[in-house]
Amino acid sequence: MPKFEKDGVEISFLDEGEGDPILLIHGFASNKSINWEYPGWVDLLVKDGRRVIALDNRGHGESSKFYDPEAYGAPVMAEDAFRLLNHLDLQSVDVMGYSMGARISAFLTLNHADRVNRVIFGGLGYGMISGVGDPEPIASALEAERLQDVTDRTGRAFRAFAEQTKSDRLSLAACMRSSRQKISVDDISRITRPVLVAVGTNDDIAGSPQRLADLMLDARVLDIPGRDHMVAVGDKVYKKGVLEFLHGEME
Template identity: 65%
Template structure:
């Protein structure tokens, strides 16, 4: 996979297809392959005539692993994503994030709105504003000596996922420890790009997608039937909804 350098650190990305560019930003503890390639998103979007770009966020995948929480946070990772567009000399793109990637995409839209043609907020509703709960059980689970030492259900799920993806658990813990800068309701209201908010109807992590859409001037909601936070990402309803949403800008 190609890489680019930012502030002395290396970041991995994929760049496939031709046409209007779309930048994909994955969720916490995932990576560009697990979030986008394996569920078929890259193939679907390339076949739709798009240039598909996906970044490994810092601390994830094949990108640089920082172990200091001060090196993380959605605003910092938004700067990484925008730097990738600079590297590729892309002035404007559609953005699609999932979970943590949605928060990162939102900060991209706030930092450089002229570069964001449209947005897909996957796996995150009003949780963009409120956050997604207590991070401590996840941090403890990531740093535990063994998975068998973890009793918290959510913590076990994230620890198992981190092991499955071969992630650097110290880097993920540092990412989770970082100060999670809130996005205020009035900031969300400033995001003017057309936005599709796609959330599974059984997603207990995302928060209410309709409450988030109500804050935004040009947002619509796509409910992904009978899917939770982990499964919704690859759902065919999600894919078809995104293709129909993007078609209006082509």
């Protein structure tokens, strides 16, 4: 996979297909392959006639790892995405982020609105405003000696996922403990680009998608039936809805 380096941070990315570009930003403890290649998103979007760019966020996948929480945070990671757009000389793109990637996508859209055409917030609703709970049980679970030692249900799920993805657990713990800057209601209302908020109906992490969509000028909701936070990303309803949104076919 190609990489680029800026200010001491090396970012790994994929760049496939031709046509209108879309940038994909993965969720916490995932990477560009787990989040986007394995569930079929890259192939789907390339076959739809798009140029697909997906990055490994810092601390994840094949990108640089840091062990100080100050090196992370969604606004910081959004600047990595912005630098990637500059590196590839892309003036404007569609953007799709999942979970943490949705928060990063929101900061990218807020801080560089002229570079974003349409944006999809997957796996994150009003939790983007209110937060999604205490990060410490997840960080502690990632640092635990063994999975068997983790008793917190959410922490155990993320620890198991980190092991599955063969992630650097200590860099993920630092990322989880970073300044989890919330986006204010006033800020989110400044997003005027077309937005799709796509959340599983069994997702107990994301928060209300409709409540988030109601804050923006041009946003709509896609319910992903029967899916929770961990499995919604590969769902066929999600994929169909995203294609319709990107083609301007969604009311």
